[in-house]
Amino acid sequence: xKANEEKELKKLLKDSLPPFxxxxxxxxxxxxxxxxxxxxPVRVPWWDWALLAAATAIFFFxxxxxxxxxxxx
Amino acid sequence: xxxxxxxxxGDLDAFESLFRQYQGDVYRWIVRIVRDPATAxxxxxxxxxxxxxxxxxxxxxxxxxxxLRRIATNAALDHLRRSRREVPLPDDxxxxxxxxxxVNAETRRSIHQAISTLPPRLRVVILLAFIEEEPYAQIxxxxxxxxxxxxxxxxxxxxxxxxxLQQAGVHA
Numbered sequence: 001x002k003a004n005e006e007k008e009l010k011k012l013l014k015d016s017l018p019p020f021x022x023x024x025x026x027x028x029x030x031x032x033x034x035x036x037x038x039x040x041p042v043r044v045p046w047w048d049w050a051l052l053a054a055a056t057a058i059f060f061f062x063x064x065x066x067x068x069x070x071x072x073x
Numbered sequence: 074x075x076x077x078x079x080x081x082x083g084d085l086d087a088f089e090s091l092f093r094q095y096q097g098d099v100y101r102w103i104v105r106i107v108r109d110p111a112t113a114x115x116x117x118x119x120x121x122x123x124x125x126x127x128x129x130x131x132x133x134x135x136x137x138x139x140x141l142r143r144i145a146t147n148a149a150l151d152h153l154r155r156s157r158r159e160v161p162l163p164d165d166x167x168x169x170x171x172x173x174x175x176v177n178a179e180t181r182r183s184i185h186q187a188i189s190t191l192p193p194r195l196r197v198v199i200l201l202a203f204i205e206e207e208p209y210a211q212i213x214x215x216x217x218x219x220x221x222x223x224x225x226x227x228x229x230x231x232x233x234x235x236x237x238l239q240q241a242g243v244h245a
Contacts, residue, residue, distance in 0.1 A: 009231060010203045012243075016181040017188065019205050020108055023101040025117075030092055032118050037125065 081131045088128070091137070092121050098138070099145045102215070105205050106149040106197055116152055120145040139214055146197070146215040153193035180243050187237035195230035202227050 059066055079087035099120050104113035123144050124131075131140065188196060197216070201207040202223070209227075213220045238244075 006231065009235070013184060013188075013199075013203050016184040017204055020105045023104050025097045025100040025114075026110070028093075029096050029100075029114060029118055030089065032114070033092055033121055036118055036122050
């Protein structure tokens with residue numbers, strides 16, 4: 001792309017989508033941060049992983065069960 | 074013990090000091106990418122959440138500001154990826170300077186649409202390089218890529234943008 005073409009495109013973009021001018025943060029975000037820190041992380045119980053592993057193993061060794069399961073869903 | 078050392082050791086007071094010191098900078102950077110103040114506030118908190126989780130990986134000799142900006146850019150990029158095709162660029166944001174009257178409303182809509190549908194990694198470099206006029210070195214640093222890679226993304230972004238604008242009947 002030629003430099004003048006790039007300049008033209010840049011001008012067109014800037015004319016229709018001006019730079020964001022008011023970039024001042026209006027409020028202190030620390031309370032929101034504290035709230036986020038207090039939320040306990042989502043933990044998947046170990047038996048859910050065990051169930052998932054068992055289901056994966058069953059489908060791997062008996063793939064014929066997949067259409068049967070889908071039929072009953 | 075220095076503030077950054079205490080932060081790396083997991084001290085919450087040190088984290089609060091850094092948060093208060095840098096929250097404005099992080100917000101300022103993100104709002105120019107996502108162009109929406111409420112989203113930028115959420116992403117600022119998300120950025121510091123990621124920082125807090127990764128405190129043990131921070132090297133005290135490293136540049137905290139650069140690390141923070143990279144994480145902020147990634148948080149903004151993740152948001153653009155998630156909200157792709159859901160949220161177009163905000164049209165009437167009071168904080169943005171009023172658009173040029175020479176460009177008519179239809180053209181402006183086409184340009185907004187074209188930029189909104191760019192792949193997020195190209196959209197970020199186009200916004201930062203062309204609209205916000207950030208130096209390529211700064212963009213490269215914030216994305217964790219080389220300056221040459223930024224130039225390649227700008228080239229691809231411009232090519233795609235031109236194609237989209239041509240399809241919309243805008244000559245650029």
